[in-house]
Amino acid sequence: MKKAYLGVDIGSISTKGVIIDKNNHIIASDYLWTEGNPINAVKRLLKSLEKQFKKDEYEIVAVGTTGSARKLIGVVLDATVVKNEITAHAVGTTTFYPDVRTIFEIGGQDSKIILVDDGIVVDYAMNTLCAAGTGSFLSSQAKRLGMEVEDFGPLALTSKNPTNIAARCTVFAESDLVHKAQMGHKKEDIVAGLCKAVVTNYLNNVSKGKRIASPIVFQGGVSKNVGVIKAFEEATESRIIVDPNSHLMGALGVAILARKNKEEKPFSFSIQDVEFKTKGVDCNGCANHCEIICVYKDNKLIDSWGNRCERGAIKERQNKVKV
Amino acid sequence: MKKAKISFPHMGNYCIPIEVVLSMILDCEYLTPPPITKKTLEIGSKYSPDFVCAPFKYNLGCYIEALENGADTLLQTGGVCRLSYYGEIHEQILRDLGYDFTFINFGDSEITKPTKIYEKMKQYNPNLTIKHLAKALMIGMRMIDIMDKTEDYIRENVGFEEEEGTLDSLYEAMLKEFRTVRSYKSLKKINKRYQKMMKKVKINKPKNPIKVGFIGEYYTALDPFSNHFIEKWLAKRGIVVTRKLNISNTIFFRNVKRLNKKVKSYMKYDIGATGMDTIKEAEWLAKHNYDGIIHVKSFGCTPEMDAMPILERISEDYHIPILYFSFDSQTSEIGIETRLEAFYDMIEMRKEKNK
Numbered sequence: 001m002k003k004a005y006l007g008v009d010i011g012s013i014s015t016k017g018v019i020i021d022k023n024n025h026i027i028a029s030d031y032l033w034t035e036g037n038p039i040n041a042v043k044r045l046l047k048s049l050e051k052q053f054k055k056d057e058y059e060i061v062a063v064g065t066t067g068s069a070r071k072l073i074g075v076v077l078d079a080t081v082v083k084n085e086i087t088a089h090a091v092g093t094t095t096f097y098p099d100v101r102t103i104f105e106i107g108g109q110d111s112k113i114i115l116v117d118d119g120i121v122v123d124y125a126m127n128t129l130c131a132a133g134t135g136s137f138l139s140s141q142a143k144r145l146g147m148e149v150e151d152f153g154p155l156a157l158t159s160k161n162p163t164n165i166a167a168r169c170t171v172f173a174e175s176d177l178v179h180k181a182q183m184g185h186k187k188e189d190i191v192a193g194l195c196k197a198v199v200t201n202y203l204n205n206v207s208k209g210k211r212i213a214s215p216i217v218f219q220g221g222v223s224k225n226v227g228v229i230k231a232f233e234e235a236t237e238s239r240i241i242v243d244p245n246s247h248l249m250g251a252l253g254v255a256i257l258a259r260k261n262k263e264e265k266p267f268s269f270s271i272q273d274v275e276f277k278t279k280g281v282d283c284n285g286c287a288n289h290c291e292i293i294c295v296y297k298d299n300k301l302i303d304s305w306g307n308r309c310e311r312g313a314i315k316e317r318q319n320k321v322k323v
Numbered sequence: 324m325k326k327a328k329i330s331f332p333h334m335g336n337y338c339i340p341i342e343v344v345l346s347m348i349l350d351c352e353y354l355t356p357p358p359i360t361k362k363t364l365e366i367g368s369k370y371s372p373d374f375v376c377a378p379f380k381y382n383l384g385c386y387i388e389a390l391e392n393g394a395d396t397l398l399q400t401g402g403v404c405r406l407s408y409y410g411e412i413h414e415q416i417l418r419d420l421g422y423d424f425t426f427i428n429f430g431d432s433e434i435t436k437p438t439k440i441y442e443k444m445k446q447y448n449p450n451l452t453i454k455h456l457a458k459a460l461m462i463g464m465r466m467i468d469i470m471d472k473t474e475d476y477i478r479e480n481v482g483f484e485e486e487e488g489t490l491d492s493l494y495e496a497m498l499k500e501f502r503t504v505r506s507y508k509s510l511k512k513i514n515k516r517y518q519k520m521m522k523k524v525k526i527n528k529p530k531n532p533i534k535v536g537f538i539g540e541y542y543t544a545l546d547p548f549s550n551h552f553i554e555k556w557l558a559k560r561g562i563v564v565t566r567k568l569n570i571s572n573t574i575f576f577r578n579v580k581r582l583n584k585k586v587k588s589y590m591k592y593d594i595g596a597t598g599m600d601t602i603k604e605a606e607w608l609a610k611h612n613y614d615g616i617i618h619v620k621s622f623g624c625t626p627e628m629d630a631m632p633i634l635e636r637i638s639e640d641y642h643i644p645i646l647y648f649s650f651d652s653q654t655s656e657i658g659i660e661t662r663l664e665a666f667y668d669m670i671e672m673r674k675e676k677n678k
Contacts, residue, residue, distance in 0.1 A: 125647075287362040289362065
């Protein structure tokens with residue numbers, strides 16, 4: 001039996017999963033929508049991964065989780081590594097591109113820039129959960145224009161004269177877009193303008209003041225959009241590298257971290273059939289009313305978090321606090 | 324006449340020296356507002372203009388909670404930024420809400436000048452003598468000085484104590500005794516006893532620990548609740564935290580001329596509030612081989628916003644990473660934790676590499 005490692009990246013919009021072997025080769029992977037229910041998304045993800053996975057050849061010995069639901073899914077999957085997405089992305093990218101200097105990452109709800117020097121993260125910045133210049137902004141504008149967001153990139157490339165669209169804030173961008181559409185600007189110009197607006201917003205807000213050096217690797221869901229790639233290349237005047245697995249980089253990174261971590265734990269795909277439930281409880285220990293999240297596996301409390309002091313520690317005092 | 328019940332909003336632990344001074348110079352009973360919680364921030368935000376900075380909201384929340392607990396006199400110290408106008412607005416909002424209270428507002432005078440304090444306090448206690456006030460202020464200042472020094476020590480060592488929580492509980496006990504201090508002598512005695520005990524706490528510091536500097540806007544940096552207990556988070560991971568920003572360094576021992584000279588290579592003019600201190604501190608940390616700097620401010624704090632481009636330059640000149648946080652009334656921890664974790668991973672890896 002050969003050893004394999006599972007990495008799961010549960011973002012606010014999409015959930016990504018990969019299984020790698022000890023040489024970092026991907027043996028199974030998938031990308032699907034979180035739909036506001038991370039536990040359910042992970043179950044669907046596992047189902048898909050199980051189909052691609054050769055059970056008689058490999059055995060999953062460690063699991064890593066990252067993304068905004070990393071803690072919750074870390075408990076559900078009994079992960080050996082739970083890592084923030086910034087480190088995970090950096091590890092993934094530097095493994096495949098050891099000489100990378102700048103990582104652009106634009107996801108569904110957040111965007112970040114990571115500066116790398118000699119394989120080590122030396123600086124990073126992350127937007128403060130503002131939808132401006134992220135994937136969800138592009139999706140909502142696609143809906144407004146009556147098209148699929150996947151078609152954005154090719155259409156943008158056909159534009160010869162991109163429309164100027166305010167990039168600072170989604171509210172401004174949206175009113176600008178509506179206004180310009182009604183004025184008679186062509187659809188491909190507006191779409192190209194939108195792609196440019198995403199890039200301008202990113203460079204002005206997220207990477208403000210940071211020195212961008214080549215090679216630049218661009219990843220996250222938005223990196224699949226060729227229009228945005230082109231706009232980035234024009235703005236930075238350098239080549240932008242986009243890995244075919246650019247959307248999986250976080251999951252890959254955390255799988256690699258799980259591989260490097262010495263700890264091993266058995267993992268079974270049957271976890272998809274186990275019922276997990278979460279429950280939010282307001283602690284009444286003081287006026288702070290910490291919102292404590294309790295995770296139940298088959299109706300048994302397995303973990304809880306969210307309390308700021310010992311008074312709210314539900315796990316240890318299960319019998320005393322009514323949950 | 325009924326004794327006044329006086330209260331002052333929380334900022335770190337500083338309401339203790341304020342309590343001592345007020346109790347010595349006024350015929351009053353001091354009422355400590357309930358500890359800051361999410362509820363404090365909620366009430367504060369509810370009655371504040373939306374775009375005002377978070378410290379305004381925290382202060383207002385504290386006032387309301389104090390009034391609800393029976394306070395009838397409130398103190399506002401004023402300050403070096405918009406804070407000096409806040410007193411009037413706080414008072415107006417509270418009056419509009421129907422509260423009846425006396426408002427001692429230092430926004431229109433200078434709290435750093437003892438003569439001004441005397442003029443002001445004389446209105447509330449006609450029998451107050453200069454001598455009496457001087458004594459109280461001396462004790463208050465000395466107490467703040469002791470607290471600041473002790474907190475400096477705790478910040479740098481609490482992550483390495485053999486038995487977790489010893490320093491914190493000792494400090495808590497010391498502060499409790501400080502509340503009863505009414506003479507210089509007793510202050511000295513209590514201090515001596517506790518310093519001795521604290522020095523005895525076993526600290527297992529590695530030879531070259533990770534060191535992080537904590538800088539930024541006054542209130543947010545000084546009040547642990549408003550910065551989401553970042554210092555504690557860092558200490559728990561075995562990091563030395565240095566924060567020079569405190570009342571003694573920025574009010575008692577602040578020398579504008581000297582400060583101006585120190586930051587000369589980065590700025591010509593004072594940018595208001597403690598913006599200059601932020602720059603000076605960042606450069607000092609960079610020069611002293613700190614592994615990283617964390618800058619915190621409340622959302623929309625103009626002096627600190629002005630300091631940020633200069634911080635970026637310091638970061639570049641000295642190759643020191645700086646993490647920025649801007650807080651308002653949000654209480655979600657996950658975003659903060661993600662950034663802190665990544666920051667920790669980064670400085671750890673950098674340190675490992677530079678070994």
